[in-house]
Amino acid sequence: MPGTPHPLPTRPEDVPAALAARFNGxxxxxxxxxxxxxxxxxxxxxxxPLTGPALHAANARLQALGLPIEVRPRHVYATGDLALLLVDWLIEGTAPGGGPVRVGGTAADVVRRGPDGHWRYAVDSPFGTAPEGLPEE
Incomplete structure (x- = not known):
C-alpha cells in the first residue's frame, strides 16, 4: 500500500533521497x-530514451518488484537552476516469482529547479555513461 510521499526536494542534493522514499513507498x-x-x-x-508514459511505465515495472532501492550520492554539481547528480543505486532481492534480482549502477542525472522552487529530473540516466538499459518485461 502506498505511503505518504516524501516532500518534493527544494535542494538538488535532496533529490536522490526523495527518489528512494517515493520509489520505496x-x-x-x-x-x-x-x-x-x-x-x-x-x-x-x-x-x-523514454519519455512521458513510457518513462513512468519503466519506473512502475521496477516498483512492482516490491524491492527497495538504495541510493548513495557521490557528487552534486549545481549551477543556477541546473544540477548534475552522480549517484550509486541498487535494487536487490527476490522477485515476486522467486527469482533473484540485482540491478543497479551509477546514475548521471540532470535535475532542474522549477518555477515552484522544487527540483525534478530533466534527464534520468540510471546507468550513467555506460547505459545497459533496464530489464525487459
Missing part, C-alpha cells in the same frame, strides 16, 4: 511527480 504517481514534464529516462534497451 510503492506509488508510481508519487514517483512520477519527481520528473518534470518532458523529462527523459535513458533506460530503454541499449539506453534508448
Amino acid at each position: 510503492g506509488d508510481p504517481a508519487a514517483l512520477a511527480e519527481l520528473y518534470e514534464e518532458g523529462a527523459l529516462l535513458a533506460a530503454g534497451p541499449g539506453g534508448a
